[in-house]
Amino acid sequence: MTRRRPKLGRRPWWPALLIAGAGLAAWINVPLPIRPFDGSADRVRALPALDGFHAGQRVLVLSPHPDDETLCCAGMIQQARAAGAEVWITWVTAGDGFEFDAALTERVLRPRAQNMRDLGATRVLEARAAAQVLGVPRDHTVVLGYPDRGLARLTTSNVVRPYTAPRTDASAVYVAGALTPGAPYTGQALDADLNRVLDTVRPDVVLAPAPQDFHTDHHTLALLSIRLMAQRRQEDRLRFWIVHGGIEWPVPKGRHETLPLTIPPRGRTLAWERADLTPAEVARKRDAVAVYRTQTRVLGRFMEAFVRRNELLSPDAPDPDPAPEPAAP
Numbered sequence: 424m425t426r427r428r429p430k431l432g433r434r435p436w437w438p439a440l441l442i443a444g445a446g447l448a449a450w451i452n453v454p455l456p457i458r459p460f461d462g463s464a465d466r467v468r469a470l471p472a473l474d475g476f477h478a479g480q481r482v483l484v485l486s487p488h489p490d491d492e493t494l495c496c497a498g499m500i501q502q503a504r505a506a507g508a509e510v511w512i513t514w515v516t517a518g519d520g521f522e523f524d525a526a527l528t529e530r531v532l533r534p535r536a537q538n539m540r541d542l543g544a545t546r547v548l549e550a551r552a553a554a555q556v557l558g559v560p561r562d563h564t565v566v567l568g569y570p571d572r573g574l575a576r577l578t579t580s581n582v583v584r585p586y587t588a589p590r591t592d593a594s595a596v597y598v599a600g601a602l603t604p605g606a607p608y609t610g611q612a613l614d615a616d617l618n619r620v621l622d623t624v625r626p627d628v629v630l631a632p633a634p635q636d637f638h639t640d641h642h643t644l645a646l647l648s649i650r651l652m653a654q655r656r657q658e659d660r661l662r663f664w665i666v667h668g669g670i671e672w673p674v675p676k677g678r679h680e681t682l683p684l685t686i687p688p689r690g691r692t693l694a695w696e697r698a699d700l701t702p703a704e705v706a707r708k709r710d711a712v713a714v715y716r717t718q719t720r721v722l723g724r725f726m727e728a729f730v731r732r733n734e735l736l737s738p739d740a741p742d743p744d745p746a747p748e749p750a751a752p
């Protein structure tokens with residue numbers, strides 16, 4: 424008699440996902456007994472102050488997911504508006520790829536495609552509410568609705584052929600109120616939408632993720648931004664920020680609003696400038712972060728750690744992985 428082996432493909436995958444998600448949430452949220460302040464506050468203090476914003480300037484924030492614009496730039500957005508600049512925010516994805524978040528938000532053990540799409544819809548609402556807290560009017564916010572955790576595929580294997588996002592089962596933009604509803608998930612469509620935003624906004628300054636950012640969507644949007652602005656011969660208008668800056672950054676996690684935001688390990692080669700926030704700007708940033716309820720319940724202490732007395736921006740983003748010098752013959 425032979426025992427039939429269970430088929431590997433039938434083994435449920437979602438308990439492992441939930442355990443992994445719970446582990447991730449614990450790792451992010453549990454306070455660590457370390458305070459790795461090794462002079463990093465002094466290094467931040469020594470940075471040059473950000474060359475500020477001015478009246479009439481047109482500022483575009485390119486945000487891979489709902490919440491990045493607040494984490495990186497909530498203080499600078501307020502400062503730009505206070506100076507008389509106009510600010511636009513564009514979210515490239517709806518943040519519909521975070522399964523553990525969907526499980527909590529939708530109160531289901533195993534999120535299905537519709538749960539993921541519902542999460543995306545909720546995150547877009549949160550994004551627009553957070554922008555309002557920061558004083559950015561609704562008609563200055565744009566949602567593109569491309570797949571969360573899928574941007575790299577759009578710039579490689581799916582430039583022409585539509586990509587199907589495994590979590591939402593979508594292969595075209597489905598988000599209500601998106602710039603181009605029904606646009607296929609292709610690199611060509613994403614390029615066209617970003618170019619449409621650039622044509623409409625005609626930004627003097629673009630706040631984009633740095634190529635050094637650890638998250639693949641962030642990294643991909645960085646390279647896209649550089650390419651599209653270079654095609655316009657406007658790459659000097661790019662300014663770079665980092666949200667996923669390396670293990671444990673920003674430290675310490677949680678609410679420490681009087682501490683500086685230190686230089687992210689992955690961004691140590693960037694020429695950072697420091698934007699100092701007033702207590703009122705810090706308070707408003709805290710309020711904008713709090714709007715993201717779907718995120719704070721999972722990543723609260725990570726998100727709060729960005730509410731500090733300064734933000735960081737770099738006018739330059741050197742090659743994250745410089746090619747080695749060719750060996751001498």
Ligand SMILES: [Zn+2]
Pocket residue numbers: 487488491638641666
């Ligand atoms: Zn992000």
